[in-house]
Amino acid sequence: MKILIINGSPKGDRSNSIKLTEAFVKGMNIGESETIDLSKQDIKPCKGCFGCWKVTPGKCVIKDDMTANLKKLIAADIIIFSFPLYYFSVPGILKNFIDRQLPMVLPFMEDRTDGVGSGSHAGRYDMSGKRFVLISTCGFYSAQGNYDAVCGMFDHICGKDNYEKIFCGQGELFAIDALKTQTSAYLDTVSKAGAEFIHGGISKDTRAELSHLLFPKEQFEAMADASWGVSRDENSTEKADESHIFTKQMATLYNKNSFDGQERVLEIHYTDIDKKYQIRMMKDGTEFITENFSEPTTIIETPFTVWKDIAEGKENGAVALGKHLYTVNGDFSLMVNWDKYFGAEKPADKNTVSGKKPPVMTSMLVPWCVFWTIMPFLGASWAIIPLMIAALTPVFMIKHELTIYDRLSAGAAAILSALTIITGDTAMPRVISYIIFGTMWLISCCTKEPLCAAYVKYNYGGESALSNPLFMKTNYILAAAWGGLYLIMAAISWALTDHAAIFSVLSSVLPAAMGAFTVFFEKWYPQHLASGAH
Numbered sequence: 001m002k003i004l005i006i007n008g009s010p011k012g013d014r015s016n017s018i019k020l021t022e023a024f025v026k027g028m029n030i031g032e033s034e035t036i037d038l039s040k041q042d043i044k045p046c047k048g049c050f051g052c053w054k055v056t057p058g059k060c061v062i063k064d065d066m067t068a069n070l071k072k073l074i075a076a077d078i079i080i081f082s083f084p085l086y087y088f089s090v091p092g093i094l095k096n097f098i099d100r101q102l103p104m105v106l107p108f109m110e111d112r113t114d115g116v117g118s119g120s121h122a123g124r125y126d127m128s129g130k131r132f133v134l135i136s137t138c139g140f141y142s143a144q145g146n147y148d149a150v151c152g153m154f155d156h157i158c159g160k161d162n163y164e165k166i167f168c169g170q171g172e173l174f175a176i177d178a179l180k181t182q183t184s185a186y187l188d189t190v191s192k193a194g195a196e197f198i199h200g201g202i203s204k205d206t207r208a209e210l211s212h213l214l215f216p217k218e219q220f221e222a223m224a225d226a227s228w229g230v231s232r233d234e235n236s237t238e239k240a241d242e243s244h245i246f247t248k249q250m251a252t253l254y255n256k257n258s259f260d261g262q263e264r265v266l267e268i269h270y271t272d273i274d275k276k277y278q279i280r281m282m283k284d285g286t287e288f289i290t291e292n293f294s295e296p297t298t299i300i301e302t303p304f305t306v307w308k309d310i311a312e313g314k315e316n317g318a319v320a321l322g323k324h325l326y327t328v329n330g331d332f333s334l335m336v337n338w339d340k341y342f343g344a345e346k347p348a349d350k351n352t353v354s355g356k357k358p359p360v361m362t363s364m365l366v367p368w369c370v371f372w373t374i375m376p377f378l379g380a381s382w383a384i385i386p387l388m389i390a391a392l393t394p395v396f397m398i399k400h401e402l403t404i405y406d407r408l409s410a411g412a413a414a415i416l417s418a419l420t421i422i423t424g425d426t427a428m429p430r431v432i433s434y435i436i437f438g439t440m441w442l443i444s445c446c447t448k449e450p451l452c453a454a455y456v457k458y459n460y461g462g463e464s465a466l467s468n469p470l471f472m473k474t475n476y477i478l479a480a481a482w483g484g485l486y487l488i489m490a491a492i493s494w495a496l497t498d499h500a501a502i503f504s505v506l507s508s509v510l511p512a513a514m515g516a517f518t519v520f521f522e523k524w525y526p527q528h529l530a531s532g533a534h
C-alpha cells in the first residue's frame with residue numbers, strides 16, 4: 001500500500017501540521033510512506049493555457065517537479081494533504097499544486113451526482129480506489145468554523161465527504177518543546193486515529209477526543225498573545241527579551257483550579273542574565289510582575305539556560321535541583337506541586353505499572369502492629385489474630401499493588417505468630433519481630449528503593465520520583481532512622497521482658513515520636529537541600 005504525503009506547509013519539516021501527519025502515519029503502521037515537501041519543490045503556477053487538454057493531452061506544458069508529482073499521485077493508494085490553514089484556506093504552494101493537477105482530468109463537461117456544485121470533469125485516470133486524508137493545524141484556539149473554504153474545495157476535488165479530515169486549533173503549540181506533555185498526548189490520539197483509519201474508519205470516540213482543545217480558550221489566547229513579545233500599542237517599538245516572553249508564557253500555564261485559598265508570589269531570578277520576574281498566583285489567574293516587586297513567597301535562583309532546559313524537558317527539574325543547578329528558598333510546597341499549579345499533571349503518574357491502586361503502608365504495618373499490641377496483654381494463643389491478618393493481607397489489599405515489603409512483612413508476621421502459638425512463648429518472638437522489622441528497613445537502604453519510598457513515591461510523580469535526589473536522600477535517611485529505632489525497640493523489649501507496663505508505654509511513645517519527626521523531616525530536609533545546602 002503506497003502512502004503519499006503532500007506537505008503543503010511553507011515551513012517544510014518544521015511544520016506543526018506534519019507532526020500530526022507523522023503521528024497518523026505511525027498509527028497506520030503499514031510501512032513506508034513518501035513525502036513531497038512542496039516548500040522544496042519547483043512548482044510554477046498554472047498558466048491557464050489548457051495546453052494539457054488540447055495540445056499535449058494529459059501533459060503540462062510547464063516542465064518542473066509537477067511532472068513527477070502527477071505520476072506519484074496516480075500510483076498512490078492513500079494521499080494525505082498536510083498543511084496549515086492560511087487565510088481560512090490552503091497555503092499558496094498547495095493551491096499551486098492543486099491547480100497543476102488539471103492534466104489529470106478530461107476537458108469534457110460532466111454532471112455531478114453528489115450534489116456538489118454545478119459540474120465537473122471526469123478523471124483521466126481511475127482514482128476511484130484511493131483514500132484521501134486532510135490533516136491541518138491552524139492558529140486560532142479551535143479549528144471549528146475555520147475550514148469551510150477548505151472543505152468546500154475538497155468536496156469538489158474528492159467528492160462530498162469522500163475524505164477523512166483532522167483539523168486542529170492551537171497549532172503553534174506543537175512547536176513549543178515546553179508543552180510536549182500536552183501536545184504528545186494529542187499526537188497519541190492522532191496515532192490512534194491513524195490505526196482506526198487503516199482498519200476501516202476513525203471511531204466516534206476518537207473523533208471526540210481529537211476535537212478536545214489542548215488548552216482552554218482563555219489560557220491559550222493569553223499564552224499566544226504573550227509569545228509575540230510586542231505590545232498592543234502600535235507606536236511602541238519595544239520588543240520583550242526571550243526570558244520575559246518565556247516567563248510570561250509560563251505564567252499563562254497557571255491552573256487556577258489549583259488555588260488553595262492562599263495567594264503565592266513566585267519570584268524567578270535568572271542569575272546568568274540578571275533578570276527578575278514575579279508571578280502572583282491568584283484565585284482568578286496570574287499577574288506577571290516585572291517591576292515594583294512584591295514580597296515573594298518562593299524564590300527560584302537559576303540560570304535562564306537551566307530553567308529553559310527544564311521547561312523543554314531536556315533536564316529533569318528535581319534532578320537539576322538535587323545537583324544544585326538552581327536553588328529554591330521560601331515555600332517549597334510550590335515546587336513539590338509544580339505540575340498541579342502549572343498545568344502539566346500527568347494522570348498516569350498516580351497509577352502503578354500494573355494499573356492497580358498504589359500500595360499503602362498500612363498493609364505492611366497492620367500484621368506487625370496487631371502482633372505487638374496483642375502479645376504483651378493476651379496469651380500466646382491469641383497470636384492466631386495477627387496470623388490470620390497476615391494471611392489475609394493479599395485479600396484485604398486486592399485492589400492495591402503489594403510491595404516486596406508487604407509480602408515480607410505478611411510472611412514474617414505469620415511465621416512468628418505461628419511460632420508463638422506453637423511454643424507458647426510471647427517474649428522471644430516479640431524481640432525477634434522487632435529485629436526482623438528493623439532489619440528490613442535497614443536492608444532497604446542498600447537497595448534502589450528505600451522502604452518508605454516504595455509507598456510515598458506515588459505522591460511525588462510515581463517512578464520518576466526515584467530519580468529525584470531530594471526525594472531519595474530524604475527517604476534513605478528516614479528508612480535508616482526507622483530501622484535503627486526498631487533495633488533499639490528489640491533491645492528494649494528484651495531488657496524489659498519483665499516490665500510489661502513500662503515497655504508498653506515506650507513501644508507507643510518512641511514510634512509516635514519518630515512519626516512526628518518524619519512529618520517534620522520530609523518537609524524540612526528537601527527544602528533545606530533546595531536552598532543550596534549540601
Ligand SMILES: Cc1cc2nc3c(=O)[nH]c(=O)nc-3n(C[C@H](O)[C@H](O)[C@H](O)COP(=O)(O)O)c2cc1C
Nearest residue numbers: 009015016017084085086087088137138139140171
Ligand atoms: C499567512 C498566514 C495565514 C494564516 N491564516 C490563518 C487563518 O486563517 N486561521 C488560523 O486559524 N490560522 C492561520 N494561520 C496560522 C497557521 O495556520 C498556524 O500557525 C499553523 O499551525 C501553521 O502550521 P504549519 O506549521 O504546519 O505551517 C496563518 C498563518 C500564516 C503565516
